[in-house]
Amino acid sequence: MRTIEVEQITQAIAKMCMEACYYLPEDVYDALVEGQKTEESPLGKDIIGQIIKNADIARNEDRPICQDTGMTVIFMEIGQDVHFVGGNLEDAVNAGVAKGYTEGYLRKSVVAEPLFNRKNTTNNTPAVLHTCIVPGEKVKIKLAPKGFGSENKSELKMLVPADGVAGVKKVVLDTILHAGENPCPPIVVGVGIGGTMEKAAILSKKALLRHITERNAHPEYAKLEQELLELINKTGIGPQLGGTTTALAVNVEWYPTHIAGLPVSVNISCHATRHAEVEL
Amino acid sequence: MTEKIRITTPLTEEQARKLKAGDSVLITGTIISARDAAHKTMVEALERGEKLPVDWQNQIVYYLGPTPAKPGNPIGSAGPTTSGRMDAYTPKMLEQGIKGMVGKGSRSKAVVDAMKKHGVVYMAAVGGAAALISKCIKKYEVLAYPELGPEAVAALEVVDFPAIVVIDSEGNSYYEEGQKPYRRL
Numbered sequence: 001m002r003t004i005e006v007e008q009i010t011q012a013i014a015k016m017c018m019e020a021c022y023y024l025p026e027d028v029y030d031a032l033v034e035g036q037k038t039e040e041s042p043l044g045k046d047i048i049g050q051i052i053k054n055a056d057i058a059r060n061e062d063r064p065i066c067q068d069t070g071m072t073v074i075f076m077e078i079g080q081d082v083h084f085v086g087g088n089l090e091d092a093v094n095a096g097v098a099k100g101y102t103e104g105y106l107r108k109s110v111v112a113e114p115l116f117n118r119k120n121t122t123n124n125t126p127a128v129l130h131t132c133i134v135p136g137e138k139v140k141i142k143l144a145p146k147g148f149g150s151e152n153k154s155e156l157k158m159l160v161p162a163d164g165v166a167g168v169k170k171v172v173l174d175t176i177l178h179a180g181e182n183p184c185p186p187i188v189v190g191v192g193i194g195g196t197m198e199k200a201a202i203l204s205k206k207a208l209l210r211h212i213t214e215r216n217a218h219p220e221y222a223k224l225e226q227e228l229l230e231l232i233n234k235t236g237i238g239p240q241l242g243g244t245t246t247a248l249a250v251n252v253e254w255y256p257t258h259i260a261g262l263p264v265s266v267n268i269s270c271h272a273t274r275h276a277e278v279e280l
Numbered sequence: 281m282t283e284k285i286r287i288t289t290p291l292t293e294e295q296a297r298k299l300k301a302g303d304s305v306l307i308t309g310t311i312i313s314a315r316d317a318a319h320k321t322m323v324e325a326l327e328r329g330e331k332l333p334v335d336w337q338n339q340i341v342y343y344l345g346p347t348p349a350k351p352g353n354p355i356g357s358a359g360p361t362t363s364g365r366m367d368a369y370t371p372k373m374l375e376q377g378i379k380g381m382v383g384k385g386s387r388s389k390a391v392v393d394a395m396k397k398h399g400v401v402y403m404a405a406v407g408g409a410a411a412l413i414s415k416c417i418k419k420y421e422v423l424a425y426p427e428l429g430p431e432a433v434a435a436l437e438v439v440d441f442p443a444i445v446v447i448d449s450e451g452n453s454y455y456e457e458g459q460k461p462y463r464r465l
Binding site: 040041043047050051053054057058061063064065066067068069105106107108109118120122149152173180181182184231234235236237238240241242243244270271272 | 404462
């Protein structure tokens with residue numbers, strides 16, 4: 001049994017909020033540099049150049065990459081031999097978000113209630129927290145500030161088994177075409193296949209947190225990722241005003257599902273696919 | 281790259297009508313930020329027959345909700361938000377005399393029709409280039425609705441703010457034009 005003070009969680013999360021919003025992950029940065037080389041549109045090349053310059057300024061000056069510093073999504077893997085002390089875990093997580101967004105000069109973009117009043121909570125809480133119990137006595141936190149320019153363009157579709165691979169490809173392509181230039185391409189596309197409705201959605205979010213050069217371990221899904229990427233880059237959307245670099249990567253995650261179902265969720269992330277990770 | 285066209289605010293209808301889809305522009309002067317909650321508040325005020333707290337005649341609206349300014353800076357990161365979310369309110373707002381809009385992403389047919397009628401130009405800034413864009417913003421001053429926080433209506437003093445005309449006052453779309461040559465589906 002290992003004891004962890006929840007204050008440690010608060011401090012770790014505050015730091016991760018700031019770092020994720022200021023520093024574009026290296027894998028995404030490298031993919032942008034590569035994308036600029038292969039982009040066929042001269043204007044597209046210029047736009048990717050501005051996006052790279054933006055990431056450089058953000059990193060060098062500790063400024064948010066984007067003004068939409070997102071709603072904070074957190075995946076926490078908790079070892080079953082961990083005992084949290086000093087307070088409630090969820091409160092500690094939200095205290096970390098409030099601290100990070102306030103001290104880091106990040107935008108507070110969360111409203112307390114979605115439909116009627118929509119009053120800003122003024123500290124970006126609450127976070128969306130997904131916990132999972134794993135063996136061991138460690139705590140692994142993955143944090144992704146999720147902007148809504150791209151979140152709004154995401155889709156979930158309950159296909160049936162007969163729809164197959166062609167059906168999955170159609171859902172992804174239709175989502176990308178419908179999103180067009182709105183989600184700030186070049187995008188990263190997270191696809192969740194299988195499970196139940198909510199499982200597919202969570203898988204597609206998790207897929208966005210995977211290193212974008214890492215392909216699915218299952219060869220058929222790895223091939224699907226490559227085929228989807230090629231398909232998306234034929235849409236012409238490019239880096240917003242046309243071109244061949246619409247997406248930097250497609251990451252697919254899958255899970256067993258029901259004999260009657262084939263849920264597919266497509267979660268889009270902008271070129272600022274921000275994430276931070278820490279192990280306590 | 282084509283030659284950049286310099287425009288200064290206020291923007292008249294005559295100037296707005298001269299700008300064509302695909303033109304690269306550099307805006308200098310004062311532009312006014314407003315996004316979702318401000319648009320809703322303003323259109324509801326108009327529906328009640330009230331006067332707006334800001335005179336929009338010949339103004340350029342920027343769909344923006346910036347991050348807070350760090351000490352010593354006029355503003356935080358300040359890139360465009362998705363314009364389409366403002367579409368439901370835009371025709372009504374264009375009746376107030378707005379001549380230019382800056383945001384990102386395509387617009388509805390109702391907005392394009394209203395743009396043609398009133399002689400309005402729609403420009404895009406690079407989505408997500410918020411730290412870079414903030415460099416050309418020299419001053420940020422809240423004009424109305426401070427209670428909306430990042431969504432307040434504010435005056436922004438800009439110098440050489442880069443944008444591209446994506447829909448002109450004749451309804452031509454540079455999104456369609458720019459993307460078509462690379463569509464290979």
